Structure formats: C-alpha cells, structure tokens
Amino acid sequence: MGDEKFILSLDEGTTSARAIIFDREGNVRGIGQYEFPQHYPKPGWVEHNPEEIWDAQFRTIKTALERAKVDAGRIAAIGVTNQRETTLVWDRNGRPLYNAIVWQCRRTAEMVEEIKREYGNVIKEKTGLVPDAYFSASKLKWLLDNVPGLRERAERGEVLFGTVDTFLIYRLTGEHVTDYSNASRTMLFNIKRLDWDDELLELFDIPAEVLPEVRESSEVYGYTGKELLGREIPVSGDAGDQQAALFGQAAFETGMVKATYGTGSFILANTGKMVRYSDNLLTTIAWGLNGRVSYALEGSVFVTGAAVQWLRDGIRIIEHAAETEGLARKLESNEGVYFVPAFVGLGAPYWDQFARGLIIGITRGTGREHLARATLEAIAYLTRDVIGEMEKLVGIKELRVDGGATANDFLMQFQADILNRRVVRPVVKETTALGAAYLAGLAVDYWESLDEIRRLWRAERVFEPAMDGETRERLYRGWKEAVKRALGWAKVVGV
Numbered sequence: 001m002g003d004e005k006f007i008l009s010l011d012e013g014t015t016s017a018r019a020i021i022f023d024r025e026g027n028v029r030g031i032g033q034y035e036f037p038q039h040y041p042k043p044g045w046v047e048h049n050p051e052e053i054w055d056a057q058f059r060t061i062k063t064a065l066e067r068a069k070v071d072a073g074r075i076a077a078i079g080v081t082n083q084r085e086t087t088l089v090w091d092r093n094g095r096p097l098y099n100a101i102v103w104q105c106r107r108t109a110e111m112v113e114e115i116k117r118e119y120g121n122v123i124k125e126k127t128g129l130v131p132d133a134y135f136s137a138s139k140l141k142w143l144l145d146n147v148p149g150l151r152e153r154a155e156r157g158e159v160l161f162g163t164v165d166t167f168l169i170y171r172l173t174g175e176h177v178t179d180y181s182n183a184s185r186t187m188l189f190n191i192k193r194l195d196w197d198d199e200l201l202e203l204f205d206i207p208a209e210v211l212p213e214v215r216e217s218s219e220v221y222g223y224t225g226k227e228l229l230g231r232e233i234p235v236s237g238d239a240g241d242q243q244a245a246l247f248g249q250a251a252f253e254t255g256m257v258k259a260t261y262g263t264g265s266f267i268l269a270n271t272g273k274m275v276r277y278s279d280n281l282l283t284t285i286a287w288g289l290n291g292r293v294s295y296a297l298e299g300s301v302f303v304t305g306a307a308v309q310w311l312r313d314g315i316r317i318i319e320h321a322a323e324t325e326g327l328a329r330k331l332e333s334n335e336g337v338y339f340v341p342a343f344v345g346l347g348a349p350y351w352d353q354f355a356r357g358l359i360i361g362i363t364r365g366t367g368r369e370h371l372a373r374a375t376l377e378a379i380a381y382l383t384r385d386v387i388g389e390m391e392k393l394v395g396i397k398e399l400r401v402d403g404g405a406t407a408n409d410f411l412m413q414f415q416a417d418i419l420n421r422r423v424v425r426p427v428v429k430e431t432t433a434l435g436a437a438y439l440a441g442l443a444v445d446y447w448e449s450l451d452e453i454r455r456l457w458r459a460e461r462v463f464e465p466a467m468d469g470e471t472r473e474r475l476y477r478g479w480k481e482a483v484k485r486a487l488g489w490a491k492v493v494g495v
C-alpha cells in the first residue's frame with residue numbers, strides 16, 4: 001500500500017549500528033547494519049570515533065529504507081536505542097571534542113576504587129549502581145581533567161556531554177536530551193528524585209552546564225533537519241538497549257524478566273514503581289512513560305556469547321557458533337566438565353575483577369564436545385545465578401529471551417531445565433530495536449496503548465523445564481564449586 005506508514009528504529013550497539021523499519025504489526029520490513037572500528041589506544045582502553053558511529057548509523061538508515069522499499073516520507077517517527085554508558089563530549093555545532101569512551105574501557109578503574117571506598121553506599125543509594133568504571137561519571141571526569149582546555153570551555157557553556165543516544169538525537173534534531181533509562185547509567189542521576197544529583201556532580205567535579213535535559217522515553221524530542229532525510233520526521237523514542245529490549249518483550253508488569261544473550265548477557269526484571277536494592281545486582285530505570293517511571297533490577301554478565309566466539313576464534317574447535325549445539329547433543333551429560341568463562345573477571349552477581357577463566361573436570365576422554373557443552377551450560381548457569389538473586393526480591397514465572405545465542409535450542413532447553421522455569425522465545429528476535437520503535441510509535445499515536453503492544457508480542461517457541469530436581473541441583477552445585485575455584489585467580493598468580 002502506497003500510503004502505509006512505518007517506524008524507523010536506530011539501534012547503535014557496541015560493535016555495529018543497525019536501522020530497522022517496522023510496520024504496524026511489529027514486523028521487520030528492512031534492515032541496514034554496518035560495523036564500525038574499535039580503537040584500543042592502550043591496554044584496557046576502548047574508544048569509538050563519534051564520526052565513525054554517525055557515518056555507520058546514517059548509512060544504515062539509507063540501506064534500511066532501500067531494502068524496505070519505502071521513502072523517508074513514509075516514516076511516521078524515529079526511535080533511538082544505544083550501547084549504554086559510553087561517554088561523549090561535543091560542541092554546540094555537534095563537533096566531537098574527543099573520542100567516545102566506551103562502557104568497557106577500564107581507564108578510570110583506580111579512580112573509582114578510591115571513590116568507592118568512601119562513597120560506595122551513598123552512590124548505591126542515590127543511583128542504584130555498584131560504583132564501577134563501567135558507568136559514565138568517571139569517564140566524563142577523566143575527559144574534563146585530561147582533554148586540554150575542555151574544563152574551561154565546559155564552564156563557559158560550550159561543551160555538551162551525552163551518551164550515544166544524546167549524540168545521535170543532537171545530530172538528528174539539534175536538541176540536547178536523554179531519557180531516564182540512559183540517565184540512570186551515568187552514576188550522576190538520582191533515580192528516586194529523578195534529577196541530576198548535586199552532591200555527585202560535586203564529587204566528580206562535573207559542571208552542570210554540560211548535562212542534557214532528561215525526558216521521558218516516549219515523547220517528541222525534536223524533528224530531523226530537512227538536509228538529512230529530506231523530511232522533518234519526529235524523533236520520539238529513546239532508551240538504553242537493554243531497557244529497550246525489556247520493552248520490546250512487552251515485559252510491562254512487575255516480575256516480568258528478559259535475558260538478552262549476545263556477547264555478554266543482560267538480564268532485567270521489571271520491578272514497576274518499586275525501587276528494589278540488591279547487594280549483587282544493579283537497580284536501574286526501565287523507562288519513563290505517561291508521567292511515571294518504571295524501575296528494573298539488572299544483572300550484567302560480561303562474557304557469554306563471547307565464550308562461544310573463543311571456541312571458534314581462540315582455540316578453533318568449531319567454525320561456526322551454531323555447531324556447539326550438535327556437539328553438545330552428542331553427550332548425555334556434561335560428564336563432570338565445567339567451564340567458567342571469567343575472561344575479564346566476573347560481573348553480576350560475583351563482581352570479582354580478579355576471577356579468571358577455568359575449565360575443570362577434564363579426563364583423558366574429554367573432547368571438543370565436552371568443551372562445547374560446558375560453554376553452553378555455563379551461559380545458562382550464569383543466568384540462573386542472576387535470576388536466583390532477583391527471586392529474593394520479585395516473584396518470577398518465566399524468562400523471555402532474545403539475542404544471537406537464543407538460536408541455540410540446546411541452550412534454551414538447558415536454560416529452562418536449570419532454572420526450572422519456562423523459557424519463551426518470541427517471533428520477532430530484534431527486540432531491542434522493536435522496543436525503541438514501540439516507544440517512538442506510542443508518542444505519535446502510531447500505536448495506541450501498551451495493550452495493543454502486548455497483543456502484538458507472540459511466542460515462537462516455549463521451552464518447558466523437563467529436568468528432575470535432584471539432577472538440576474546436583475549440576476548447579478557443581479557449577480558453584482567451579483566458580484569458587486575461579487574467583488580471585490589473577491591475584492593468586494599475580495597477573
């Protein structure tokens with residue numbers, strides 16, 4: 001139909017930018033995806049060039065429109081979702097003043113260790129976060145302290161700070177805004193008062209002039225300049241990628257949980273109006289919508305799909321990630337072999353930067369099928385670790401899943417078995433982009449209500465738990481023992 005309208009979703013991830021065009025039923029009508037370079041100026045440092053992000057993202061829009069065979073005039077609204085925490089500074093002409101410091105970058109780890117000792121509890125109380133170099137605050141302080149002239153210019157009001165959503169929206173519309181979900185990852189935002197926190201700004205020495213205005217996740221922030229797409233299109237959705245995935249999974253009620261299995265895994269539980277604190281999980285804002293904010297508990301697991309990549313590119317026992325499934329199925333059980341993929345330490349719920357990878361239980365009969373199986377099982381055990389913590393605070397019935405590794409049916413069934421919960425895989429796997437599209441579409445009445453979105457969400461396959469309780473707990477006990485042996489290893493060997 002010549003007059004059918006669509007929503008364009010921009011999903012700017014850590015390694016690639018994507019643009020996806022969705023129709024009213026939430027179907028994918030066209031995708032553009034381009035990778036952009038990663039820069040590692042020193043060991044442990046990770047940067048992106050903002051111009052490279054922008055170029056990749058802009059090209060994806062053109063490609064997605066071409067593939068969907070629609071012109072920009074038929075885009076009703078644009079939604080933006082992004083790798084979170086990554087920190088950028090630019091001037092009022094939109095010119096970047098330094099490379100983006102990526103969420104994975106460890107350059108401020110020591111600075112944060114010091115601050116954590118004295119202010120750890122205050123920061124957790126105000127922001128919901130376990131102080132870490134992962135979040136934006138210390139990265140922004142580093143920029144202001146280390147880029148010549150930046151602090152003086154910032155004090156004169158010439159410098160704008162933002163996460164990637166903010167940079168893209170500024171380039172698209174000229175507005176300097178972010179949403180509650182992204183603001184909650186900066187470690188500068190008070191998640192109860194819903195405002196930038198003066199005490200934290202002082203602690204990190206951040207002039208308030210650089211901060212974006214914090215808005216709801218679904219409202220019109222501005223319109224694209226005509227020179228970009230030939231049209232003024234409303235930009236009306238913004239959320240961090242993990243929160244957008246929760247929204248795309250239609251996980252609107254308290255206790256609904258999603259897990260995204262990519263390079264790492266991010267598990268989020270909606271806690272509704274309640275700000276729940278856990279020692280080992282993050283408290284974060286899910287989204288701001290219709291005048292109120294919803295909260296979530298989050299478990300961030302740094303290495304899951306990346307362990308499968310290691311089997312492929314590191315020790316080269318497979319050629320494609322999907323081969324792990326057939327290999328794992330060759331065995332009746334793990335035969336006592338466990339793999340703890342703590343390549344960069346362990347995130348939630350262990351938070352041990354000194355843990356290192358470990359394979360244990362090897363015998364003369366151990367082969368690549370054992371390693372493949374142990375890798376997939378580890379992904380499921382790590383998810384159970386997080387869900388176990390969440391269950392102390394919210395009741396959980398089932399797990400909605402998305403991301404690359406959910407294509408693996410062995411993993412999904414094992415996940416259901418080890419959680420003793422239903423695991424549900426949706427028809428549309430692009431949940432992150434879909435979530436941002438829904439947020440954008442709701443703001444311009446393309447979709448009417450959460451009820452309508454709830455109805456659009458459909459399961460492709462449900463994995464029912466089928467393992468007996470004794471086996472489940474025996475396997476999981478083995479995992480916990482293996483993890484114990486991996487903790488603190490870098491300290492033991494002094495590397």
Ligand SMILES: Nc1ncnc2c1ncn2[C@@H]1O[C@H](COP(=O)(O)OP(=O)(O)O)[C@@H](O)[C@H]1O
Nearest residue numbers: 262263305306308309321322403404405407408
């Ligand atoms: N069939 C599969 N079985 C297990 N892991 C897989 C499979 N297909 C992809 N993966 C893993 O999923 C990850 C890619 O998922 P994706 O959602 O694209 O991640 P990201 O957005 O983090 O780049 C890779 O780390 C890959 O190893």
Ligand SMILES: O=P(O)(O)OC[C@H](O)CO
Nearest residue numbers: 013014083084103241242
């Ligand atoms: O770019 P992704 O999909 O790996 O997501 C990164 C997370 O948002 C980091 O917190």
